[in-house]
Amino acid sequence: MSSGYNLEDPHSPIVSGRSLAILCNVIEQVGELSGITQYLCKDAGLHVLRNTEYDEPPTTTPIWAPTQEMVAASVPDSTTSLSPAEYLAAIMEQADKEVDSPTLKTSRGHKFLSCRDYYIAYKSKKTTPTMIAEQLLGNIEESGKISPPLGALWSWRVDFILKQAKASTLRYSEGRPKSIVDGVPVVIKDEIDVEGLVTGVGTSFLNRNSPALEDAFLVKKLRQLGAIIIGKSTMHEIGLGVTNINPSTTTPRNPYNPEHSTGGSSGGSGAAVAAGLVPIAIGCDGGGSIRIPAAYCGIYGLKPTHGRISSRGEYPLAPTVAVSGPMCATMEDLNIVYAIVSGPEDRDTCSQIQPDAVLPIPAIPGQKGQLEGLRIGVPRKWFEDVLHKEISDACYKMLDILCKDQGAVLVDIQIPELFENAKAHNITIVAEMLGKRYRYKLSHQTRMELAVMDSLGMQDYVRAQQQRTRSIRHLQSTFGQKKFNEEHRMAYPTFGHRGACVDIIVTPSTANLPPKLSGGALSYGESNFVNNVKTMQYMMMANLTGIPGISAVAGYTKEEYVHSDGQKYQAGLPIGIQFMSQWWDEKTLLKIGSLCEEVLGEERQQPKDVVHAQIVNAHVQGTQTLKPASQSPPARASTCSILYPLPRLHTGGLVQTTTKRGMDVIHNPLLSKGTASSMDERERFGIRGLVPPRTQEMAKQLLRVKHNLDQCKTPLEKFVFMTALQSAKACQRFHSVYRRSRGMYFGTLDRGQMAAMVHNWPQEHYVAGGGIRPTSILPVVLDVGTNSEQLLNDPLYLCMGHRRQEGDDYYSFVDEWIHAVENQFPNALVQFEDIKAPYAYNLLNKYRDKICCFNDDIQSTSAVALAGVLAALKARGQPITNLHEERIICVGSGSTGVGVCEGIIDCMVEQGKVKSREEAYSRIWMLDHYVLLGNSHLGSAHGEKPIPIGTGDRANLEERQACYMNKNMKDRMALEEVVKAIKSTVILGLNGAPGVFTEGAIRAMAAGVECPVVFPLSNPTHQSECTAQQAFEWTDGRDIFASGSPLKDVEYKGKIRKVNQLNNSSSFPGLGMGITASRATRVTGKMFMETAITTANMAIEGQLKQGILFPGMSELRHVSKEVATRVCEVAFEQGLARAQFPQGSNLKDAVGRSMWEPEYVPIVRVDDHGYGHY
Template sequence: MDKKFQSRVVKAVRHSMILFLALTWQIMGKTRSVMLPAPEVDLTTVKYDPLEIEAPHITGLSLKFFVKLVELPLIGSLLVGHLKKQNKMNQMLRDTLIPEPPMFRPEFPPQEPETGVVFLKEDGKSEDRVESAVKCLPQYDPASNCNSDSTPFRYWKIRDYAYSYRSSLTTPSMVAEHVISAIEEFSNKKPSTPLLISFNADDVRKQAAASTQRFEEGKPLSILDGIFVAIKDDIDLYPHPSKGGTTWLHEFRSVEKDAVSVSRLRSCGAILVGKANMHELGMGTTGVNPNYGTARNPHDLERYTGGSSSGPAAIVASGICSAALGTDGGGSIRIPSSLCGIVGLKTTYGRTDIKGALCDGGTVEIIGPIASSVEDIILIYAAILGSSHPDKISLHPSAPCLPDLSSHENHKVTGSMRLGKYTDWFNDVFSPDISNKCEDILNMFSETYGSKIVEIVIPELDEMRTAHVVSIGSEAAAALSPDIQIGMDKKLTLDSRINFALFNSFTAADYVAAQRIRRRIMYYHMEIFKKVDVIVTPTTGMTAPLIPKSALAYGESNMKVTGNLMRFIVAANLLGLPAISIPVGYDKQGLPIGLQIIGRPWAEATILRLATAFEGLRIETKRPASYFDILKGK
């Protein structure tokens, strides 16, 4: 049989089956939408729909009362059902025929190798990968190791610390005292603005003393030796407890050793300062945490850092730590990095081993680095990368590599990149300052490197958002099910309890429908990546929101803010794609704006190359209002 004829027959049969099922539902008195198979969707007819999340903004005592209603058996179901109806969730999940089979975790087609890269030995030592990463960077100029009032502000980089240690200008022990002093100053502020949930000054001094001795003996472990790094509270750091921002989770989950990513940093000589504050269980985008106090944005202490990696972003943006590890299941690295004016990398799903983190076993979340520069992101990423054995078998990851930024060909490779931009989506922001600033930097980049900006269309963005909520929510509810069964959910913060009321309303059918949508969205993105190398968006749809005073004690539920913060975030999590947020300027209030670069699967080298190029465009940088010069002790 002719292949073209065979293909037409298959399509005809498929359409007949879809029409038959739709007709059956109509005969039964039910209305059901029917989706065309993703390959048959006509993209020229796709119209961008700027749908807003419909939900009340509640904080203070009103939030407490609302939670009581939500948790009542009958009234609660009605309230949650109304919320889902307003946001068309049931319409997408239960009243729509989705022809694609489900995709229960990301499935990546084989990828073309990246060009102009240096490959890393995934199964080798972390120290060796970091050494290879250093060789990929442009040559270090000691003369740039200055940060005075007469020069534009910039953060100290890891190589600045390394140069100072090797030149005996300071020692890790001396810097440790500055770090400890700064952390204690933050903790003693009124109101409390704790960066760390678990901190032991004596342990930091002990690690610093060991590092100092290695430098005295001329035997540093790597360029990360003596570099101060914070670990988010949902990643195991022995002997600190992992509370996940709760008051009780550590009682049921003991920490016996470091998470895999943490152990890799420790083997490189990094000084691990403690467990950084976070939005409870990662279930929020602002970083509010009534349990331990809310981390504040170093650019404006009256505003949120973004979440859920609030502490990691704040401690880096304030200059106290060179880097931090966060987790990202729904923008939790990229959102706070954008709001705090620093860099955050979300790796491809499976690129880093998540064993030893609360997200272990999920399908949308990864462990990734937060730092003040792309260069430092590269060094931390090189240390922690490495897929788990099961992920190597099931995901078939491409060999990890880094962009060779020291190569004379780097400019040429950068200029050959095609950047995809969905303009209607790109411009859907709370403040035009965001899209204008991102547009300006894209134009500057194109003029400098000659790269092409290609207009693209991404269908079914609202369906993608729903599929992500169902996926991450169902996984979170399943992970905590034993604890919820014994009533521990009543010890969660109020906004977490609202979230879990929603998550527990999802059925098995909802979850399967969400995974069918996941496959559709993956198809669209893989088709887009045949035309472009990356997709560029603003990182968030708004800059750092103000912290309501009532939220400090009770928390808050503000789904509209969540929608604005997550508008451009979801694809990288639902599909497992790599993405990076880089600072590109400020709005009229002086608040940081981030640009997001989303890459094809396993293409960390590509997005790191482009992020470095954007970073080099002489973008304005401002000293945060709350900043500590840890290297100089000022």
């Protein structure tokens, strides 16, 4: 390898527009066969590493353990450095002094706003976060109407923004702001998760119907301190580019000149800050994607050390080179955001090796010598290799002032193997993206980048990682790490050092000015290898090796001129300067960046033609009174159309988008509003005449649906009429009336493919009574076969036509599905249902402590049964704490029966009236089918041969069953014998055997207790253990009765007796709502017990006297809200909640606001390019 400067200017042609699309298709189809990709790779220098022999081992992730010197430097000393908490407190203290004494306000010499400006304006009551949010929403709207549109933001939710702003306004009004960033608007790059918004990664299709379920780590940290998360910024498609030209979504424009690029791939973040929409944005940097747009847009951007800021919650585009970091209008804000988001995260191992973060003490304006003795390395040939000399001139001018005024020392250095380093970075970042399954949905410019790399192989990737190791060792020696100096000289005698150890390496941020945008590139993209190389020239080393880098503003172009490339450059385009330090030394970079900002002073320029920046400035600084923008969008005439890229949500609620028209809309249940469609919608979607002419609102539609449903006589007729399965026997006939997909189906033939299949679901289905949004629910069928001869011989049977898998085959099938769901939906709540015994119980015990899950048949039934028993005690006039005095028979020893009894046992133990769990077990007698549970029945459902349950860590149902064996009772006693022997007070039926509650048994029970509790809980109706009529007759009407099936009220002795239904819908909807609202990481038994107690306490005394244990189904949402609130409380009490509710907020109100209400949302028809008309 060459020891001298070896970067070469590329010479590949520029291809854009339709030519790019054609070339891309040719290369994808015949590129490898024809050798085109081999030629292009070789021409680009990507094969250079193949001919290099390396002794170094590969380094796949540049996480570098801190040296003793680094650890020592991370200890704050109060004179030169502060901890993050100390820094934030110091800034807040200064700001509070400025509130009290406005004359103390520090001038930065420019009009860009900072967090401090917002904080002071709020504390001084010049404005409020709500007023700023409303004004900002209007400014965002306006930024989309200017020509060309700014295009900085991609998605946002008005309701989300205003909710955050109102909470912040309340905190300020009560004098308790959380921090200096409370109420400050922040924009997040589209590859970072923001709860409730789609993480599209700059594409038109990724996660399109799957909003993030929780915030990424750094977003969560900002939100916890009160920052208002505005929404997602535009980015280059999958981050693979430096221009931010994006034909798939939208291309942001440089606020300094909209004809020029913002840089990428975090260009939207750069544009939003430079335009003054927000003072802070978050970007990601895999090859300069923070520093390039910071330079082009005239702001400050920090690429931290790899591992300094957790990547938890970020889309893993290129995880070994990419990091996230702040992009800010001022260096003070860059320091503030770094203080907030740096540091380890418990679940991110890459972030846990770092030393403590420290920050420089706030700079003292005008003070000299603040960099005294700091050695800044200047690689002269590399530094001066720029397309526009004005860039290096501006950077040298900045360095000259830093040396003269602040005492820094410039040292000439040489960075070896720059060409090899660049190619190692190119190979690494693209290799980490090549495997994406969605490749052919991308735009031609992105596919072109990937196609050219197709000829690269494993040897290229391994060599790239060896080159990474080599580059890291060069830098260790350059930065003067003592242990590496002698080793470096011995290993690399060609390079030497000549004593040139430095603290900082400096380069321009880019070797070119912001390039112009061409029309063809905006439509189809552009392949411009020359521009890409010069743009990234100084960026790649920091990403490859993991060292931190910062881009600061160095100046601006002085006059308009035409360059040799034929492009005309305007005066006033920003120029950036980059500083890089050794690993974990962000403190020095932040210090230098702050001094660069001071050096620029009044020469710092704002974009001249961006009106909204001036509006927000005036509003925050209180220099004029402005009318806040309306919370709702302005009214529009039906003939007015607005073009916009998907999925820009700038109405007060959601917007549904579709490319469908005519009958395709009518047949789609998520699009068709039926008679509720307005005349305007009927015209736009071509459905006028396809629905009755009269327009009806949703309330009248519901009345009509209810009337029609009442006319259906059989369950199957009801099913055919309804769009969801809700009626008894209809479930058993589902396969014969299948019409369209209502969820996902996983069969035994899908083994090995489940992880890929999970991505196919568009998440667009049913809603439970708990008020959970329909798009957040995914029904799943796990099909392991059937043992029904009738179905096996049915040629129309749609499911797996083989006998059921059992044992380890069954468990491994479910295991694969669980892992697929965990990877795709890591925050999902899994609800098991209709799982055969004993698998149901064993699966629950296997996964309950590993994922957020529960079994509806076991635990929800347990909760509703316990609620029924507790309510029955109240109906008798007894306190619910007397549960331990009951003598309970459970007929059914399968998973559900054991689960119900375990719930009752938990409650007895919790009430503290029994000495031990063993004593609580003695209060329950369990029957397996018709006889008392005995040794011969363990592990079976009906006294048959036990079912094999597999091996390993799976809990055994037999272990639980054995707890209910009463050694003082005769084995195999029948139900009536048991009733007489123990004088039972409660009998529960959970074995699905019709008639198992015999007349003799129930009469014997009534003879021993005044108000026997009789609960035949099996369903559907034909499997009920007895009927309500039978129970009333056999107990002389004295029983407290509830069934699991919807039995009709009965007449007994001239009176109508109400029949309670203990349905799981009384428990699981509210439970699910509570879990999702609290973001609980696990579902616990305490949650089910509190669900039962809450439900039992819902019935009032008058209802209990009539035998009514629970409120009716019409009160389901009210019951669910109460249950959800209590479950939330339990989640917080047990330390399982991840949700952040505003301090002092009412939890029940917060849950109520989370509950979904059905509504018809505006529908927008879009074309295939993602543009549409209102």
